[in-house]
Amino acid sequence: QVQLAESGGASVQPGDSLTLACEFSGVTFSDYIMGWFRQAPGKDRKFLATISWSGTYTHYGDSVKGRFTISRDNAKNTVYLQMNNLTPEDTAVYYCAARMGRYTTYDEDYRYWGQGTQVTVSS
Helix, strand or coil: CCEEEEECCCEECCCCCEEEEEEEECCCHHHCEEEEEEECCCCCCEEEEEECCCCCCEEECCCCCCCEEEEEECCCCEEEEEECCCCHHHCEEEEEEEECCCCCCCHHHCCEECCCEEEEECC
């Protein structure tokens, strides 16, 4: 059974950077596509980034392209989301997700989810 645990959420100021981590356990991490999503209060869950098994391929949502970077360390069973130049609009609960098969930006295609970690950006 796959288990995901996000960490690194915090309250930060506009312009700050933050790195989230998601630890994967249960089965072989390198068999899974990983993704990051977020959900702001009153809004739908939104795709942020996805990364292939080896980490060679990445894809980003338009709202975070150029500011966020997804990466993974298969030796540590962990996927990361480096977030730069944060704005109040980035305030949300951030989730990591896992699936087998092809990469996708649709949350319904991901089978496994973490509990989320809160990121708050305010001055």
